[in-house]
Structure formats: structure tokens, C-alpha cells
Amino acid sequence: MQREEERKMIVCVSVVGHQNNPLYIQSFTDADDALKLHHVVHCSLDVIEERVNNPKTTLNEAFLGLLYPTLNYKVYGYLTNTKVKFILVTTDLDVRDTDVRNFFRKFHAAYVDAVSNPFHVPGKKITSRTFAQTVSNIVGSYGLN
């Protein structure tokens, strides 16, 4: 029963600026594990950096794929052209690639909407309530189709 609930669940999404400063981080769990998820997201920055700075391979798409398999989570990354990173932490251990790609595409659109707001200061945290709502909608619809 519990397994069924956990089956396809995003526990955390985050937007990290190009100086590795958190712009938006939101966990979707009931438990008080925000700190843990912050750490997981923070750590996966290393992996993104490693991938981006790897001279052998050139990135030809924004989607970075699986970054960081931990015991309970899988961490996926996405890098925009402005070097803003999106990080997704999920408990779904057999993730379909298309689901994640879909998610990031929608998330990117939401992010672009949020930073297009003239009152948003670039490089500052995203405080838009609309963005939060959109994100939670995207998270809710993740893996349904």
C-alpha cells in the first residue's frame, strides 16, 4: 500500500542559480527532511559541475540525466542556457526517462514565466506564488501519463 503511494513521487525540486545559489527549493514530503533534501540537492551540484566541465563530452542538450543515485533517491538534473540548474529528487526508483524530460520541459517553462516578471530580481530567490503553484501542479501531474 505504502509502496503504491511512494511509487511515483517527486520529493524535491529546486532551482539553483549559476553561482550555485539556491533560487528556489521546495520539498514535497510530509516528513521533516528538508535539511536532508537540501543536502542532496547541494551535493548534486558537484555532479553537474563535473558533467558540465568535462572536456571529453560536450553537452548537446539541457537534460543532464541521472546525477546521483543514493540509497533512497534518484537525482536528475537539467541545465538551462543561462546556467541555471534544475534539480529533481525522486523516490521513484525505476524512472522513465520521458517522464523526467517532460517534467523538466514544463518546469523550465514555468521558470521562464516566473523570471519574466518585471518585479523579479535576477539572481534573487523566486518568491512568486504563482510559480510555486505551477510547480506543485507539475509535480502533482508527474508520471500520471
Add this chain to the structure above:
Amino acid sequence: MVEPVNSSLGKMLLEEVSPVVMVLCTPLVEETFLKNGLSFVETLKPFCNFSNIDVPVRTSGDQLYRLKKFTLRLFNAADIRQPNVEVAKQRLEHVITQAGEKVFHDLESDPPQITDILSNSESEIAPTWFQYYNKELIRTLSFSDHEAFDHPVACLLVVSSKDEDPLNKFVDLFNTNRLPSLLNDGVMDPKILKHFLLVHDNQDATTERLTSKVLSEMRSTFGNNECNLLCTNSSKEGNVEHQANPWASFKSSVPAEKLGCALTGDDIGEIKELMQEFASRHIIPYMEQKVRDLNQQISATRKGLRNQIKNLWWRKGKDDIPDSTKGSIYTFSSTESQIRILGDYAFMLHDYELALSSYRLISTDYKLDKAWKHYAGVQEMMGLAYFISDQSIKEAEYCMENASSTYMKLGKSGFQNATRCGLWWAEMLKARDQYKEAASVYFRICGEEPLHAAVMLEQASYCFVLTKPAMLHKYGFHLVLSGDHYKICDQVNHAIRTYRSAISVYESTTWSHIKDHVYFHIGQWYAIVGMNDVAVRNMLRVLDCGNQSKSTQEIFLRDFFDIVKKTGMKHEVVGLRLPIISMSSLQVIYEDHRTYASQASALVEESIWQSLEDDIIPSLNSGKSNWLELQSKLLPKKYKESNVCVVGESVKLDMEFRNPLLISTSVTSVSLICELTENSDDLKLEKETSSLSLGTEHNQVTTSGFSSFTLSEVDFTLGGGEKKLVRLTVTPSEEGILKIVGVRWELSGSIVGVHYFQSVPTKAKTNKAKRKNKLTPTDALKFLVIKSLPRLEGSVDHLPDKLYAGDLRYLVLELKNNSESPIKNLKMKISHPRFVNPESHEEELTPGFPDCLKKGPEQNTVQRETSRTSVFAFPKDVSLQGDRSLRWPLWLRAAIPGTISLYFTIYYEMENVSSIMKYRTLRMHYSLQVLPSLETSFEITPSPSRLQEFLVRMDIVNRANSDSFEIHQLSTVGCRWGISLLQPVDTILPSKSILPGQGLSCFFMIKDCRKPGTEEEKTTSILPSQTDIKLITQDDDEKLFDIVNSPLASFHESERSCHGTSDQLSPNTVDFILISRLAKSSNPSAEQDLPKILSHHSCHNRIRSSIPLSWSLDGPKTMYHDFSTSFCEIKLKMVIRNTSDGFLSVSINTIDGLPDAAAPTPSSGNLSGWRYVPAITEEMKLTSDVMGSRLGKPPPSMESSPPFIWSGSSSTKVQIQPLSRTEIPLQISVFSPGVYNLCSYTLTWELSEHENALSSTSSGICQGYPCYLTVLQSE
């Protein structure tokens, strides 16, 4: 990359995978060596590592090679067993605790910087005790049953010469009963090399002869080569001190000086030689031999195709044997064990090829047997062999991986082995610079036990730093994880150490959630170990935790204050972030020559005051001297940049405090930090003192009892997220230089927050040029304190804040100078002279207001001097001093509705007080809300019948919201215009008062009473005094208000100047003053503040008409003539007046003819000058209709009038100057008596801008209007 042999793993393997020598000795031997504080094994241990033993070795092949480095491991027989798990655990814990105690003292220092960490090499980053810990960890697995390298290769039997019957002792020692169980169980081969050693104690001189005898006996019994003598303890006194004590690194519990104190250099040399010989002459050859034997044996049984197939078949048959028996199925004599021993011996003899081939051979066997532990052990050794022989890296890693996962599969029992395997694997990866992979290996072997996990995580974290490029995020994360694990096992010191390093990662980031966690916990832990001050320092970083949840914030604060309390002292914290001070909100309010009557006036923009004070302040720029000289005279150069304030007068600072938390915080004792330095003439000296006092200034403030200034203290509570503007003051009590350095406050009585306004000293030298233009923030907080000066205080009494437009009030300006020195030369300027008018002399009103305004019995019609400047200078003799206050009357009249800011500035001069300040100004600011009341508009049109009279229509609308007004009086201003009623007052105002929103029109007649300068026209009967009419019916005794005298006149004057723009010159305008008052019943509640009278001024009302001229036909109205004698000639006079500004030319054409044609048509509306204006009210309409019909309809008698003829010229043309008039004589001839209408003429006019202009701007024709002449037959 280092050579595998020289890498740390290579060294480790050399040490750990080396032949074991079992030591059996008698108690007396131990006793002998305990004199040195060491056991026998310990004594020999330092001499078991041979860095250059140089022994030729030949194992399986024909090739001979030389062994360079070699190590022996010595163990007491009792220790040759698998260590107890619990004991081992305790030992490991002890290692960690000890290391923790060592680091304790480093913890106070600041955390390392991330750049330092990155630039350091591995050995500097990772604590040294890791090596030791790892070694201990590996040792817990020694003498395991599935490996052979811990099997004793040789046995050293030691007997003291003091023993009784030493030969028997030797035999006894190797009694099977006393041998370790492993040898007896058959796991290890009991048939090993034996070596016999006789120990002789040189301190025991008596047994010397016996010793040599025993030795020779031994030699004869056990063989010459296998026996040795060791003489020891040559130093009789036992106080030999060794430079570089060889035992120090092995035994740390005893002071190093004591170790080996009875051993002389010769003794040590002898031990060294003994061990060297033992290794090279006995052990290595023995192993060599054994390897060769085993190899031969195995080649015979297992090598070759036949043997392999046989083996395979045989093993298949064993498939059904359960593997629950574990490793015990293999005894030392089984083929598998033999191969393993061969491999291990070959490994120990550095013949890795042979070792690998043996391992490979055995690993398949074990795999087939499902003896997983053995299999893993062999895989592990294979991996190591691959590594150390610098062969395929891939193979090595594969083997290690395989070994590790196989161990892991075994569950708990295999975990320790997996750990060892992991440690070796990690070392292997590190040696190949694969730090990231090493980290993941460390992570794999964390296990469940927290202490173990902590150490492994910490090691993993250092690997992340060493990765190129460094993975700092993971470094931090693993440190935090490790710290948490340490904390679980109460290893607080280590927990602090790891978190301290983690801080360096998170310090500069914006990941506040993580940061808060790290700082908070490290703070808590510091408190646990008793370093409360460091704890507080770390906790401070958490206080600004606005992003945390409320409960978290509460926990943070509670713990923080608990720790602070524990320290038992007040902490002063520079840059405390609770509450946050917004520097942009900082506002300094101080008074130099500008003083302010109230707070509101201080907040007014300076430019408003400056523009107001422009013409009363003595200008610096005026005068003969140029501005440079003057300024330097006024202020010494060095003070130019600082502000000036006066002793005893406070400097105020407004700043905003913001609470970043969700919980309310109480802030107490908020005060400024200031320093007041002596005002010395020498600039250099002054600078020195100020910089000196910066250091000590704080003490000065805390003990500010006798300080040279007083500070205000403020307490307040900030709710969650609240902002508060707080005013702090400092009042200097001595002259000098006052600097406001910062602000300090207390949090819950234990933490003192300090905020310095400008901690960084400004670059004074570089931007000198800039300074001239603007003050730097520090300059704004620096004051030159000058000695006490008189300061004028002032207020306007009874100033209402809400009043109706037109409201006239009597106010008193009260000025007070509290100091003894007098002030003089007072001047005042008011921003709105329309609103406020000072009385010209200081006196109380005798009859009281508003009666004083009414006309007294004796009329003073003397015109006031109207030319007044906007600056009001108080009389010269006014000087203020001491307690006396000056009460100066003021008149206030609300001129226009709206919100009005009134600014008063009073200039005054001090006598001989200060060279820096000669004058001061007092600034007062009041704001008024003026509500709309009555609105009047006037329309004046020339009267149709009389040239000097005009009709006035007054429209009044009450714009007030709730109050109704009564009209009291209407006056014309000046003596020229007389005013009279057209209707009785009652009909104009039937309801007496005008209700809100009501409009009203009424009509008056005004008459120009001026004597025309050029003509002799008799003045009308209206006296100049009849310029006022009363518009109230009741209170007949009520006097009219005097509009000629102050203040109404002066207000009118300012109204005039306000409205009057260009047509000031035009004399043909009328000014009206309507005086009204609030209807008595309308607002009984607000008795106090009721307006007494309201005056409404309407200026420059021009007489309006559609044609630029007016005329009248003057002549006798009734004539008596005797028609029997002649016809009657009547002289008439036409007066034409040019009412326009232009030049008018008029031609008069008289028409003789039918009266019908000349008769005016009522519908034409061309009725002389009167023009009907659409009315607002019903009442008005009625009136106008009546008037219209009256005027329009000629009397019936007119129609039957007999004709008359115009005599004289029939056409006359005249030029009339602007606003002047002319008279034209006319004459008619009448032939019979009757009533004649003299309207048969037309006036054709042309108006032009200039005299003699060719083109006219407008022109027109006017019909004559009826004028009746009655001619009667005279008797």
C-alpha cells in the same frame, strides 16, 4: 603517481602481509625486559623492519632475486588467536577518543578556509590518526581462518639464564598444551621453524658462568644454528637516555625517556644483529624452501590437464555438501590450504607472479566449493598482488570489487572483512589518484555502526577534496554526515572538528537552511565541551534565521540564550543581525544655526526652508570680500566638513530596526555609541586622540556616569517581522568633536549587539576632491560641538488644524529664550502671507475677538500702509532673555481650501557668543486643513438707466459638507464704490442661513462715487462711508465690521496681489468682501473651535457688458412751453462712456421720421447695457422675467406720441479715449405738447486697439433706448 610499492598501500602491505613469528618465553625473560618498561616482544619490535636486508631468494623459477625490504611480525603465543570482537571494538573506540582529546585544543581556533584546504596535500588535510585507526581496524581481523599470511612462519623460544633447567624449559615451552588453539585445531601448521634464544641479564652478574654452560648444552641439544644468546641490560644504573628512542612510536603510554633505560647502545646493536640474522639466515631460507616444496607438490597434484580434469570432476561430486561448515572444511593439510599458503608465502617473499598464479588456481576451487569467504579472501589478495606488481589496474579493481561484494554477501560476518578489503581498495584507488572512486568505496564500508561510519565518512570527505577538481559540496555533505555520526557516539570533539571543516564550505554560500543547521549544531556542541564563548560565536550566525519555521526559530533562540547564560557574562557582538538595522533609514537630526520648533518641522525638506530664509539670512556672497575669505573666516578650515552642534542641545538619530524573525523580540537599552574628543587646535594631535579613543571608547560609554555627553536609552519590542523607527539622542555637555560611531543594544539582558555605522575608514586622501561636493556618511555623523548658545523656542497658540475657507482667527505667537544671553534683531518670514499676517505691534486685544474688528464710534479711515514686504521685522527694541516670553499677535485667515503647510522661520542674532555661529533661525511648521465654505462670484453690469450705477449680481454657493452659514455683511473696498440694496434683506435671504449645497443669487446696486477729474458733475448723495451693507435682519444693534482697518484690509491686500496680475492698473474694477459666520445652531458640539467670522474676498470684478460703450441721454424730464408763441427747442446732452480698453469712435445718427420705425422692438433684446445672464435658481428666473417684461414693454402712451424733429447736426462723430467719456450736445424741436420718446437715434461704434488705427477690431450699431420727455403747455 607513485610506485605501488612506495605508496601508502605498498607500505601497509609490507607491514601487514609479512611473516609472523610466534614468541614463547618464560616469565623470567619478561621480568628481565620489564626493567626497561617493555615486554620482550615490544623490545624486539622496532628491529623487525629491515629496509635493506639484501637476501637472495629463489622461489619457483630459476631466477634469483634479491629481497630488499622485509618485515617480521612478532606475536606472543597468547596473542595468536582471533581477537575478541568486543575488545577490538573498545580498542578502536579508545583510539578515536584519544585522537579526539588531542584535537580538543585546536577547536578554539577559527575554522580553516576553503582555499587553504584546497591548497593542502592529503597528509595535511586528513588527521594523522586515520592511518593508525585503519591499521587497528585491519588488525582486528588478524589470524582469520581463511587466510594464511597470519600463520606463524617460525617460533622463537626464549628462556632466561636464570631459569632453572633451561633446557627443559625450552621443551616445556613448545608443549602442545600451551600452544595457541589455532595450531592445535589444525587451521595452522604446527610444524614450523623453531629458534632457541637464551637471554642473559648483565645486571645479574652471578649467572654469567652458568649462561655459557647452558648455551653450549642448548647447542648440543637443538643444533648449533638454532640457538642464540642475547645479553641485555648492560647498563648497571639503568638511566641510559636514547636520542631518537626507537620504542617511542610503538608505545606512547609510558614516557619515552623511561623506555629502554637499561639498554646500552651495545645491547641495542646486539638485538638488531640478532633479528637481522634470524630473518635472513633462518626465516627467509625456510620460507624459500617451503615455497619450493609446496610448488613442487602442487605442480604434481594440480597442474597439468589431467590433474585439472580430475579436480573438476572431484569437485562436482562435492556439490551436495552444504557450505554451512564454512572454512573449517579446509585444514592446513588440505590441498586448497596448501595452495593458499604457497600464494601467501610467495606474496610475502615478493614473488607476486607465483602468488597470483596460486591464487588464481585456488579461487576457482573455492568458487566451486561455494566457500565464499575463502574465495573473497583470495580475490582480495589477487587484487593486492595485481596492484603491487603494477599490473593491470582493471584486474586489480575487478578483484577488489569482487572480493568486497562477496564479503558483503556473507552478511554481518563478512562485513569486517569487507571493511578491510575496502580500506585496501580505497588506498589502492588513492594511489592511482582516483579519489572520487575511493570516496565511494569508503561510503560503501560505512556499515551500521555509527562510530565506524563516522570515520569512514570523514575519510570519504577528504577524498572529495582531493578529487580534481575538488567536489566541495560533497565534501561538506560527508563531513556533516560524519559529524552527525560522531555525535551519536558522543565523540563531540570529532563532531565539532568535522562540522568546523564543513563550515568552510557553507560559509560563503546562500544555502541558509544547511548553514543554520551547521552553525546551530556546532554551537550546541561547543557548549557541551564547555567552550561557551566559541559556542556563542557560532550561534550568532543562526540568529538571522528568518527563513526557518517559527518553531525552529524558537529553538534556536532558546538554546542560544541558554548558552549565553551559561557563559555568565555579557557578550558584545559586533554586527549582530538581530534586529537588523537598515542603514538607508538612518537620519540625523541636529540643530546648528537652524533650530526647529517641533519634530515635524525638522522633517521638512531643507530646500523649502532655504528658499524661505533666502532673504533674511545674511548672505555669505554679499559684501566686498569674496566667498573664499568669508567662509574661512566663519569656520576654521578643519571644521568645514563637519556639522556643528551646540552644547546641551541633543543630536537625534532616527533609524529603523527590523526583526527578521517570526517571533517577537524585545530589545533593550538601545543607545548610541559616541566619542567626544577635545577640540584641539592642532589637527594632527586631534586625529591621534580620536584614533586612540576608538579603542577605549567603549569603556567610556559603559561607564558613562561622568561622560562628557549623555545618551538616551530606548527599550522596545519588535513583533515578528516588524519594523520600527527608533529615535536615539546624544547630548554633548562639553565642547569638542563629537562622533557618532555606532549603536548598541541588549538582547534579553545578556547579549550586547553593536553596530558600527562605518567600520571601514574612508579613504580620506584619495577622494578629497569629491568631498567638497558631498559629505561622506561618516562626516555626517561627526559634529563640531560649540559652546552653549541661546536657543529660541516658539509656538503658535491655538492654531486649529481644521478650518473653513475664509475663517479668520486671532492667534498668538509665543517666543521664549531660556538662556541668559539676549537675542536681538528678530525677523520673521511666513511661507503664506495670504494666510498669516502678523500684527504690527505687541498688544493684547482689548475688546476681544471678533468684536475688535467692528467699527468703533470714531472712524479711522486712514488708509493703512499697504506696501509690505514678505519679511516681518520685529521692532528693534524687542530682545528676549531669561524667562520672559514674547507674545506676538498673528492673524490667520484660511484663504483657499486644501491642505496647507505653513512655514514660519524666525531669524535672530546672538550677541558676542560664538565666532562660528552668529545667528540662528527657528523653524516652525504647521499644517492646516482648510475646508471649502462659501463661494462667491460677482457679476457687474452697467445699469441701463444711469451711467454711474451698476447692477451687481452676487452668486453664493455653500460648498461645505455639513455646516450652514449666515451672511453678515457685504462691503466694497475703497471709497469709490457705494453699495446699496435693491431688495429688502428679508426677500434676499428668507431662510437667514445658507444650507450646505445651497446656492443663492442676489442683486445690489453699486455706484461710482468718484469725482470725475475733468467734469463737474455733482457727487451723488451716497457717502463714502456707505460702502457696507448689513445683510442680517436680526440683531440690529450689531455693528458692521470694519474692513478698512487691519487685519481684514491687509488680508484683502494680499488677496488682491494674489489675484491681481496684469490689470492692476485698471481702475474700473470692484473688490468685494463678504463677511459671513457659521449659523449658530448648525454645530453645537464643537463649540470650542467654531469659526467666529469668515471673510470672503472677491477682487478685480470687472464691469461687464457686450458693447464697449454706455451712454445716457440727459435732459429735462418735464418741460413747460407756450406753444402758441413758437415751437419748443429742447437742449439735450448725450454722455457716452467708453467702457473698454480700446479706442472708440462713435457716430450718432438722429432719425426723423415715423415713430414706428424708430420704436424699439422688445424682442430684439438690444436693451441698452443690461444683459441678462442665465440664472441659477428659480427665484432668479422669476425676478429676471419681471424685470424683462417691465423693461421690454413700453408704456401704452408711447404709441400715440406725436413726432418731433432733431435739430442741430444729424450726424456727429467723436473719438473717445479708453475708459473715459465724452458729452455731445443734442437738440430737438417739439411742436406740440405731449410725451415724446426720444429713441429715434442710432449709435455706430468702432473699436480699435490703437488711436488712429486704420483697422478696427469690432464695430456695431446701437439703437437708442426709450427716454421719455413730457412737454406741457405752459400757462
